[in-house]
Amino acid sequence: MEQLKFGVVGAAGRGSGFFTAITCNSRARLEALCDVNEDGLAATAAQVGVTKTYVDYERMMDEAGIDVVIIGTPMPFHTPMAIAALQRGIHVMSEVPAAVSLEEAHDLVLAAKKSRAQYMMAENYCYMRPNVLVRAIARAGLFGEMYFAEGEYLHELKELNEITKWRRKWQTGINGNTYPTHSLGPLLQWMGQRVVSVLCTGAGHHYRDPRGDEYENEDSTTVLCRTDRGGLIQLRLDMLSNRPHNMTYYSLQGTTGCYEAPRGLGDREKIWLQGRCEGMEWMPLEDLAEEFLPEEWLRPSAEQLEAGHGGGDYLEVQDFIRAILDGTPPPTGIHEAMDMTLPGLVSQQSITQGGVWLDVPDSRLW
Numbered sequence: 001m002e003q004l005k006f007g008v009v010g011a012a013g014r015g016s017g018f019f020t021a022i023t024c025n026s027r028a029r030l031e032a033l034c035d036v037n038e039d040g041l042a043a044t045a046a047q048v049g050v051t052k053t054y055v056d057y058e059r060m061m062d063e064a065g066i067d068v069v070i071i072g073t074p075m076p077f078h079t080p081m082a083i084a085a086l087q088r089g090i091h092v093m094s095e096v097p098a099a100v101s102l103e104e105a106h107d108l109v110l111a112a113k114k115s116r117a118q119y120m121m122a123e124n125y126c127y128m129r130p131n132v133l134v135r136a137i138a139r140a141g142l143f144g145e146m147y148f149a150e151g152e153y154l155h156e157l158k159e160l161n162e163i164t165k166w167r168r169k170w171q172t173g174i175n176g177n178t179y180p181t182h183s184l185g186p187l188l189q190w191m192g193q194r195v196v197s198v199l200c201t202g203a204g205h206h207y208r209d210p211r212g213d214e215y216e217n218e219d220s221t222t223v224l225c226r227t228d229r230g231g232l233i234q235l236r237l238d239m240l241s242n243r244p245h246n247m248t249y250y251s252l253q254g255t256t257g258c259y260e261a262p263r264g265l266g267d268r269e270k271i272w273l274q275g276r277c278e279g280m281e282w283m284p285l286e287d288l289a290e291e292f293l294p295e296e297w298l299r300p301s302a303e304q305l306e307a308g309h310g311g312g313d314y315l316e317v318q319d320f321i322r323a324i325l326d327g328t329p330p331p332t333g334i335h336e337a338m339d340m341t342l343p344g345l346v347s348q349q350s351i352t353q354g355g356v357w358l359d360v361p362d363s364r365l366w
């Protein structure tokens with residue numbers, strides 16, 4: 001059986017979250033690790049028994065003989081590291097978002113188009129069980145025409161900002177939506193629509209960092225997204241307000257059904273579908289699992305469960321392995337990655353221009 005050799009960069013941090021999904025899969029092998037944190041790298045490598053370790057990314061790509069690289073480094077490294085791999089014919093699975101500027105995004109798309117290697121963005125919220133189930137119900141047509149959706153990423157990270165310092169610049173140091181893909185990704189998959197324009201506005205500044213500086217990002221920002229079929233999507237990002245987290249709030253409205261994710265305090269995923277629910281009463285989303293959830297989610301294998309998140313991590317890596325070895329397109333390939341990333345980048349321009357509507361480019365035309 002053909003086995004893909006994986007390298008992981010950012011291996012002492014986020015990258016390590018992919019290890020089990022690789023080692024559990026008989027068509028993958030964890031071959032090499034890279035991190036600039038030498039002590040962390042040595043400890044991580046010892047834990048997983050990998051002997052090829054590198055502090056230099058280019059050296060790992062040139063010397064380790066890898067087929068695939070998983071990029072788990074901070075946001076500003078995603079695009080340059082992805083392009084460097086694609087230019088070498090090494091397949092790329094990148095952490096989110098795909099890019100931190102429109103120029104970078106453009107360069108990445110051109111590099112992906114030119115390369116014989118494949119690109120996939122690791123948008124793992126698309127691999128959460130409730131989101132997969134809603135997607136299946138949406139694709140079966142039960143929501144009717146889908147015209148409104150909400151996604152919220154509420155993750156207070158003022159302390160984390162001071163530990164992983166890149167966040168202070170790339171997540172809270174820029175105004176607008178700097179981290180859109182977890183909120184937007186599942187919604188785009190449900191609706192099957194693309195965002196064509198955005199407007200972004202914010203709720204002002206109420207906190208300062210430990211140096212007394214105001215955060216450049218407003219505490220709560222809202223992006224309104226117009227889709228190519230006239231739908232409206234509302235995204236809220238808040239990384240600064242004092243409040244409990246909720247990184248997975250979503251809602252969906254169609255002509256014959258609607259869905260709402262939990263907001264805390266024992267709330268559950270709930271759905272209303274015309275003809276299936278009593279009058280206008282909610283039903284628990286989970287009641288539709290047996291009927292709609294794909295088999296691999298209903299009865300996950302032992303390997304899947306070992307990889308974490310109910311099997312989602314395993315399936316995400318498996319999708320990329322299948323894309324490379326079997327030729328099935330990756331669900332979050334380069335253009336889907338752009339569909340999820342570009343609205344955030346354009347929102348940053350919108351908010352600095354006073355909240356005007358701006359067009360979001362279609363990377364398929366680049």
Ligand SMILES: NC(=O)c1ccc[n+]([C@@H]2O[C@H](COP(=O)([O-])OP(=O)(O)OC[C@H]3O[C@@H](n4cnc5c(N)ncnc54)[C@H](O)[C@@H]3O)[C@@H](O)[C@H]2O)c1
Pocket residue numbers: 009010011012013014015034035036037040055057072073074075077095096097122124164165166
């Ligand atoms: N998908 C998710 O659910 C999720 C969760 C957390 C983080 N993330 C993303 O993962 C990325 C990493 O986040 P993090 O919190 O682990 O950050 P981090 O600061 O802990 O960095 C991750 C690792 O990358 C290493 N690194 C930094 N620069 C490097 C370089 N030039 N070459 C090699 N290694 C380098 C660091 O030493 C660290 O071990 C971010 O882009 C973040 O947005 C995604």
